[in-house]
Amino acid sequence: MTGTENMLASQADAEIMIEMSGVKKYFPLRGGFFGPTLKVRAVDGVSLTVNRGGIVGLVGESGSGKTTLARMILKLVKPTEGVIKIDGVDITKATAEQETKMRSEIAVVFQDPASNLNPRQTVESSISRPMIIHGVKKSDARAQAHDVMSMIKMDEHYLRSYPHQLSGGQLQRIAIARALVLKPKVIILDEPTSALDISVQAQVLNMLLDLQESMNLTYMIITHDLNVIRYFSDTVAVMYLGKLVEYGHTEEVTGNPRHPYTQGLMGASPILDPSLRGRTKKLLPGEPGSLINLPKGCRFFPRCDKADGRCEKREPDDVTVGPNHTVNCFLYDGRKAGD
């Protein structure tokens, strides 16, 4: 894992907020009554660091493990192996006291505006609930709920509404408000704008950026929309079948993708400019395989146009190809940093 070490070294000056090393999550799957217990290798050895105040984008097809990774940070699922540190605290070994504190430091906004809030609670109680859990007095929590409404630029009278009376954009802004009330350090954004219209998406993205700048928040955003990633995030982590295949600055990864999978992903992503239609783009053949019967070598090998003998036999290592840019591919093995 030389690549990861180099990457860590180059970031040593900045303060690290999220640090993952060798994180794995296997889900057991029983193969019939007498069959062997199979494993779904949803996340299979991911190492990643995110600095305080950074925005990291997680991209990949469905089944790439990006949502499982986020759910492990939220402690909704337990990693099978590996270490996840948030602001220096290993969340897998946290004491009860640390865990309570950690729960207030990591917040989440999910994709579906309709199910993000409890349909039977008013907006006000949805927003003040996290504060009440963490010991804020009810009256103070209510007062803060009023303050936070101005941060998301919504009128206070919406506090008395129920979720089904609001539009998707409004619901998503309230979900963000709720994520903010405990003054978290990290917010996980799981497809926060996928269900929204373009004009509303722009509102929500801008609001998230403003909040991030003013509160020095760290974001991890999961989305399938590479245009959103390009606009929104500082660094990008590309995942394929549970592995991190490429990681680096957004301009680097989207502008000069190295891994054949990233190249295919960028080629497939529609570009919002009809004059670029004639560009040579790479179309990935086939679909990602199963997470149960993974190929012995590189996972991407069956769809890769540049595969050779090595790819079939063993898994490639992370290779550093530029400042803070790593690729998990044999192609760059020979020529290391600064090619």
Added chain:
Amino acid sequence: MNETPFMEFLVSARKNANFLVGAFIILSVVFVAIFAPVLAPYGYDTANKADRLQPPSAKYPFGTDDFGRDMLSKVIYGARITLQIALIGTFIQMFLGVTVGMVSGYFGGFIDKFLMYIADLAWCVPGIILALAVVTLLGKGLNNSIIAISLVNWTQFARIVRAKTMAIKNQAFIETGIAFGEKTPAIMLRYIFPNIVPALIVMISMQLPSTVISTTALSFLGLGSQPPSPDWGLALSNGMKYVSRGQWLSIFPGIAMVYTVFGFNLLGEGIRDLIDPHVKSY
């Protein structure tokens, strides 16, 4: 704009004929039950040996039974028993069903398998036979027959609550709550339970009439209320003995029974129409 769900319910309830008629019928039964001592001309167990098996007349509008008790008074007091059966029986079923269903649906795994196994067992024994067994074990009587019927019927609550719980527990707001540090009991009571309530209300309104009918059936078989209780089921069974001589003995309790069950059914239908679109949109 900022109407509570309950207000929204009332607004649409005003236009629902089933709900209105059903509510009127049930309210009238409740009224009769509450004011039974005022409304009934005689006590339900006041026997007047001289006036045995009298047909309906000005003195006894519904006639009298074989002990000379006024049938009108019996029917009026019987409303109390019927409502008692409906409320207590349905509450026991709901309590058992919600507890088992939520625990089963939320935790899943072995607990779920075990609890659903019990529910399956209770379900596959024919209801009336299980009820007979329970009554034999606990002894005859109204309360025991309510318990018996509840032990048979709770599984329907459990199944629906379990299915609802499983659907709700995967929604984003549950996970968000857990991520905020919400404890398991709070997740179940504050997040899941309120979202089951609409389905529960529909279920209750459908279980009320069947609980009344099953429990009355036990009384009819002589296993429930014992004489001189004004229970309609008991009165019906007693009337069977005099089918050729005194039809009024079974007709009036029968009509009261049909009226009440019909009311519960209409009310249930109305509530289901009113709540279901909401249930779907959540």
Added chain:
Amino acid sequence: MLKLDRLSVEYRVRGGYLSAVKDVSLNIGEGEIFAVVGESGCGKSTIAHSIMRLLPDRNERVLGGIYFEGHDLNALNDRQMTGVRGKKIGMIFQNPLDSLNPVYRSGSQVAEAIFLDKKNRAEVWREVIEFYREMKMPDPAQSVRSFPHELSGGMRQRVMIAMMLARNPKLLIADEPTTALDVTIEAQILEIMSRLRADFNTSILLITHNFGIVAEIADRVAVMYAGEVAEQGSVFEIFQSPSHPYTELLMKALPHQSKREGRLRTIEGSVPRITSAAPGCRFCNRCPAASERCEKHAPPVKHLSSTHSYACHNR
């Protein structure tokens, strides 16, 4: 090929009609990919459904003309319409799992489409496998035997297209065909659709909310807002010189740059509920350039070129 002439779809409400789609006129030429794009609730799907006469016909009425190859589809009776549907005009939906029958093998559903022409069984199956190969299904000989639930979302959409293709329709209506799919699979489906046009000269009416897809494959575009066409033109006219204030704002709300190059434009307010038959421009409550005139009078349609037109008072 297809011509919509002042098409309106109105829903009956207490005391009158509300138009979910109002005065939409457009022309789709042979072998053309025409995109109708807009945000949720703008009426784009209603147009597709009204062409196919698939509206839940209870409380709505369709006004205006729908002409297909010169024939008025509104004049056809239901039986004649069934003939047009599928045979001349095919339609694919966002969720192909709902459109495929779960109890039949995917291949036999495609075969059914061919069977209409009465051929022998072996020949039909060979043809189905050929279609699958053309759709780039992996292992066509095997996958014809799989049931819909055994296929991935992308493959189901391929089966749907194969089914449509089997009848060789003149026009394919694709209602959000790739919304449920991953980008790599989306790119494959879009590629199949462009090839369909190149090889068979099929016209495609593409209904989508995704401007990226429009930029990738559409020839002409109609941008809809609250049931009306705000602007239509060639894809270059729309992306490079948007003329309606709504289109212009949308283009600036699309994330095509990095946040370092400036924030996205947003459009304040929200889409009006079509509850009242307000006479003016439906965008006027959110339009930065709106004046009193916009509220009172419907905007005139102005033409910039033979293809490019928009509806606005102020420009």
